[in-house]
Amino acid sequence: MTNSTIETKSAAKKPRISQFRRALWHINRTDLGWLIKGGLSLLNLGKLRQRRALISRLPKSAALSRASQSLERQGYLDVSDIVSRALAEAVATHAEAKLARADALSGQQELGHKSFWVSLLDEDLRNGAYPSSHPFVQYALQPEVLSILAGYMNQLPQLSDVLLTLSRPTENKLTFSQLWHHDHDDKRVCKLFIYLSDVESLNDGPFTFMDAQSSNRFKNARKSHMTDERVFSRVGKDAVHELIAPKFSSFIVDTARCLHMGSRITPGHTRLLYTATYFPPPRIYPEPKPRFYEDGPIDPVSQAVLAP
Numbered sequence: 001m002t003n004s005t006i007e008t009k010s011a012a013k014k015p016r017i018s019q020f021r022r023a024l025w026h027i028n029r030t031d032l033g034w035l036i037k038g039g040l041s042l043l044n045l046g047k048l049r050q051r052r053a054l055i056s057r058l059p060k061s062a063a064l065s066r067a068s069q070s071l072e073r074q075g076y077l078d079v080s081d082i083v084s085r086a087l088a089e090a091v092a093t094h095a096e097a098k099l100a101r102a103d104a105l106s107g108q109q110e111l112g113h114k115s116f117w118v119s120l121l122d123e124d125l126r127n128g129a130y131p132s133s134h135p136f137v138q139y140a141l142q143p144e145v146l147s148i149l150a151g152y153m154n155q156l157p158q159l160s161d162v163l164l165t166l167s168r169p170t171e172n173k174l175t176f177s178q179l180w181h182h183d184h185d186d187k188r189v190c191k192l193f194i195y196l197s198d199v200e201s202l203n204d205g206p207f208t209f210m211d212a213q214s215s216n217r218f219k220n221a222r223k224s225h226m227t228d229e230r231v232f233s234r235v236g237k238d239a240v241h242e243l244i245a246p247k248f249s250s251f252i253v254d255t256a257r258c259l260h261m262g263s264r265i266t267p268g269h270t271r272l273l274y275t276a277t278y279f280p281p282p283r284i285y286p287e288p289k290p291r292f293y294e295d296g297p298i299d300p301v302s303q304a305v306l307a308p
Contacts, residue, residue, distance in 0.1 A: 058147040068151030075212030131295040140276035153280035167263040179225040196272040209260035214239035
């Protein structure tokens with residue numbers, strides 16, 4: 001099946017974005033988004049206090065505190081030595097079964113506007129939601145990760161989604177997340193990644209970004225997605241971090257603060273990537289349908305992290 005066929009099929013499924021959500025997105029690209037965030041926080045003060053109280057149940061250590069502080073300073077953090085290798089291997093095992101069926105699943109993907117991505121996890125959804133026992137969800141619920149994020153956000157994070165994406169080469173010009181951009185879904189958007197394949201060179205399309213300080217030069221930029229030429233006319237290439245790393249490398253990036261791009265795959269190469277996305281509640285956008293459901297016993301912290 002060709003990429004054009006995939007795009008045509010998926011385009012028919014793509015929901016239209018309301019003018020209200022579009023306006024919110026543009027507002028959220030500016031500092032005015034903080035006013036909306038502050039107003040929503042005041043309206044949800046009681047619920048936020050209850051969530052903050054749950055932070056006391058998370059593990060605490062000097063190392064985790066330093067990790068939160070590093071994430072605050074730089075906007076990114078390598079957590080390869082903090083996360084559970086057993087949970088990462090469970091994720092990889094699940095991913096390998098999906099990878100074997102990538103061509104079949106590509107025609108069903110929801111991310112149709114990104115022809116360079118194949119979304120491999122959609123078939124695990126039940127009524128649009130993942131079970132809490134799913135290995136991809138369990139990886140996102142690791143107490144150490146939640147502790148780092150809570151220290152950074154000053155709030156118990158909310159898990160928004162988990163993804164498994166296979167990046168493949170295309171003959172199309174660079175587009176969407178292959179271009180430099182910030183994520184404007186909220187004022188803080190933390191993504192936890194695992195490389196599920198070795199990323200040995202630029203041919204493998206490494207996740208590429210600038211730290212928060214360098215990215216500030218593009219704050220309130222008029223264009224949401226920018227070419228290399230536009231970006232490097234304002235900042236030197238020495239500001240760029242190219243995450244070339246082996247399989248099972250895991251890292252957190254605040255993609256609302258760090259200008260980033262990726263998935264620039266050359267022929268003969270692919271990249272398999274796990275992504276979990278977190279926000280500090282309450283969301284700036286209206287809550288979508290629940291993305292997770294409980295299918296067994298679950299602790300109060302995890303329950304709150306998964307709750308809309």
